[in-house]
Every structure is written in structure tokens, then in C-alpha cells.
Amino acid sequence: MNSADQPQSGPLHVLRDEIRELAGYAVPPSAGFVKLDAMENPYGLPQELKRRIAALVAAAALNRYPDPSAPDLKAALAKEMALPRGIELLLGNGSDEIIQMLALAAARPGAVLLAPEPSFVMYRILARVCGLRYAGVPLAPDFSLDLKAMQAAIDEHRPALIFLAYPNNPTGNLFDEAAMDEMLGAASGLVVVDEAYHPFARKSFVGRLGSRGNLLVMRTLSKLGLAGLRLGMLAGSRELLAEIDKVRLPYNVGVLTQLVAVEVLRHGDVLDAQAAAIRRERSRLAKALAAIDGTTVFESAANFILFRVGQAARVCAGIKARGVLVKSLDGGHPLLADCVRVSVGTPPQNDLFLAALRESL
Numbered sequence: 225m226n227s228a229d230q231p232q233s234g235p236l237h238v239l240r241d242e243i244r245e246l247a248g249y250a251v252p253p254s255a256g257f258v259k260l261d262a263m264e265n266p267y268g269l270p271q272e273l274k275r276r277i278a279a280l281v282a283a284a285a286l287n288r289y290p291d292p293s294a295p296d297l298k299a300a301l302a303k304e305m306a307l308p309r310g311i312e313l314l315l316g317n318g319s320d321e322i323i324q325m326l327a328l329a330a331a332r333p334g335a336v337l338l339a340p341e342p343s344f345v346m347y348r349i350l351a352r353v354c355g356l357r358y359a360g361v362p363l364a365p366d367f368s369l370d371l372k373a374m375q376a377a378i379d380e381h382r383p384a385l386i387f388l389a390y391p392n393n394p395t396g397n398l399f400d401e402a403a404m405d406e407m408l409g410a411a412s413g414l415v416v417v418d419e420a421y422h423p424f425a426r427k428s429f430v431g432r433l434g435s436r437g438n439l440l441v442m443r444t445l446s447k448l449g450l451a452g453l454r455l456g457m458l459a460g461s462r463e464l465l466a467e468i469d470k471v472r473l474p475y476n477v478g479v480l481t482q483l484v485a486v487e488v489l490r491h492g493d494v495l496d497a498q499a500a501a502i503r504r505e506r507s508r509l510a511k512a513l514a515a516i517d518g519t520t521v522f523e524s525a526a527n528f529i530l531f532r533v534g535q536a537a538r539v540c541a542g543i544k545a546r547g548v549l550v551k552s553l554d555g556g557h558p559l560l561a562d563c564v565r566v567s568v569g570t571p572p573q574n575d576l577f578l579a580a581l582r583e584s585l
């Protein structure tokens with residue numbers, strides 16, 4: 225603490241304390257590794273589609289600002305998502321940016337963002353960055369929603385925003401639908417159902433958008449296979465989105481992102497087939513993991529699997545030494561002690577991972 229008569233010096237003193245106290249989002253270098261730590265789709269696009277994209281990019285009007293209303297892209301996404309009548313979309317530079325927009329719009333003095341824990345870490349980070357208080361409510365030991373604890377936290381904090389990842393990251397499970405409905409009924413603020421893993425779960429709250437005024441559904445193209453493109457979307461009522469849209473930077477989704485996303489969505493069967501392959505590999509990988517002595521595998525509706533293994537940090541280091549990157553979650557949350565998250569890769573990548581794990585035990 226600096227006393228009042230001792231002025232702080234140096235360029236950092238102007239920054240907010242909560243920013244300086246924050247640990248940034250760490251992305252480890254991955255060159256040369258089999259990358260199974262970030263829930264990416266391991267398959268590329270077919271040559272023919274790549275050629276079309278190359279032609280579109282070459283012809284793009286890069287000297288012009290993008291159309292901030294992105295009508296072609298929104299129409300393609302609305303069709304893909306089967307939005308109910310009267311429900312609209314807001315687009316973000318990834319869904320991370322949408323979380324930030326929501327937090328910025330809701331950041332009245334004392335406002336709270338609430339999420340179960342463990343869940344997606346950006347909820348907590350962006351709450352802090354945007355000046356909201358963050359309330360994390362522990363999940364039950366089987367990673368289901370602890371309804372009583374959630375109810376109590378809602379009564380105590382009256383959260384402006386509740387984020388429910390469906391399925392949840394990093395646990396991989398879908399919360400009980402009836403429990404989610406109770407949250408929607410109990411919340412006085414907005415409830416955002418984050419369906420980042422929808423292609424692998426194929427369960428959705430989009431159908432409830434017409435009848436639940438406080439519900440927003442968020443999706444992304446990242447886990448489906450376009451993580452590098454950066455496109456997320458938020459579905460909700462026109463009235464609500466019109467307000468959130470005032471927070472959006474006008475040109476947040478670039479010309480190239482719009483063009484490429486529309487073209488890939490026109491060939492939606494390509495990514496759908498890849499998602500189906502990933503779902504099949506998920507079952508095979510889960511069975512193979514469960515067959516290894518000393519592992520506990522948790523059921524997943526996403527494109528990754530969470531498992532527990534003795535001395536997880538040491539095991540992950542062994543896996544890494546054998547050229548495969550996975551994510552050790554040990555130490556992140558008490559419920560995740562000795563837990564490891566692995567993305568579902570191609571069959572050969574998954575075999576490399578399984579071999580590296582067996583050798584590292």
C-alpha cells in the first residue's frame with residue numbers, strides 16, 4: 225500500500241488493481257506437438273473448398289470496411305441454428321468477445337456475473353476485466369449443477385448475468401435440462417446458455433428463446449473447425465440484442481471472416497461429417513481410456529474427454545515429453561484434482577496420445 229503523500233510512480237500505477245492482480249490467459253507454444261489441448265477440430269478443409277476460399281479472398285474488397293450488419297452471414301447462421309421467429313443474432317470476434325460485450329453492457333456498480341465452477345475460465349476473467357463482481361458456485365462432485373447452491377447464490381447476489389456452458393468445459397457433461405429450466409425461472413437477470421460444443425452434443429436451448437425473455441444462446445464456429453477465423457454468435461430477442469449491439473465495436477467481424485464463414489456454411493455437410501467422425505472417435509477414445517488401469521473417465525458430450533489419473537501433472541509432463549499436448553487441470557479447482565482434459569483428435573493422433581499416456585503412467 226502506498227501512503228497518500230507518497231505518490232505512485234512508473235507507468236503501471238494508472239492501471240486498475242484488478243487488472244494487475246489478474247493472471248492472463250496462457251497459451252503454451254505448440255509448434256511440433258500433436259495438439260490435443262485446445263478442443264480444435266483436427267481435420268482441415270477439402271482442397272476444392274480451399275480453392276473457392278482462395279478465390280473469394282483474392283476478390284475481397286479489403287480497402288472497404290466490412291458491413292457491420294453482415295446480412296448474408298447472419299441469414300446463413302439463422303438457418304443453420306433454426307432460430308424461432310423474432311429471434312435475432314449478434315456476431316462477435318469469437319464468442320469470447322460476446323462474453324465481453326455482455327459483461328460491459330451489464331457492468332453497473334456492484335453487478336455480479338455468476339457461473340458454476342469449474343467452468344469456462346473466460347467468464348471469471350472477463351467479469352474482472354469489465355469491472356463486474358464474479359461469483360463462482362461449485363458444481364456437485366459428479367459435475368452436475370448444485371441447484372440448492374445455485375438458488376442460494378442467485379438470492380444472495382441477484383446476478384446480472386449467469387453463464388451456463390452446455391455442455392460444460394472442462395467437465396464435458398450436459399447439465400440436467402430441468403435444472404437449467406429452474407435457473408431460467410429463478411434468475412432475475414440474463415441467463416446465457418453457452419453452446420460452444422453444440423456440434424458434438426446436438427442438444428440446445430434455442431427452442432426456448434421465443435418463450436424465455438431472459439435467455440440468450442451463444443454459439444461459435446471455433447470448435448466446429450474454424451477456430452482461426454474467430455466467429456461467435458449470440459441469439460436473443462431483438463429488443464435485448466439492440467442494446468447489447470451498442471457495445472459492439474462497429475467492425476468487429478472482418479471482411480474475410482464474413483466471406484469465408486458464408487462459403488464454409490454453404491458446404492455445411494463438410495464440417496458436419498467431421499463432427500460426426502469426432503463423435504465416433506470420442507466413444508473409441510473414452511473406451512480405450514477407461515480400459516487403462518488407474519484412470520477414471522467422465523462422460524462427455526463435447527469434443528474432448530476429461531479423465532482422472534494419479535499424479536496428473538507428472539503424467540502430463542510425460543505425455544508432453546512424447547510429443548503430445550494435453551491440458552492438466554490439476555490445481556485449477558478442487559473438483560479437478562488429478563484431472564486431465566484431452567481433445568479428440570484424428571484416429572492416429574488419439575493412438576499416439578494413448579501410447580504416450582500408457583508409457584507415462
Ligand SMILES: *Cc1c(COP(=O)(O)O)cnc(C)c1O
Pocket residue numbers: 263317318319320321344389392393418420443444445446451455456
Ligand atoms: C472454447 C469456448 C468458448 C470460446 O470460443 P471462441 O468462439 O473461440 O471465442 C466459449 N465457451 C466455451 C464453453 C468454450 O469452451
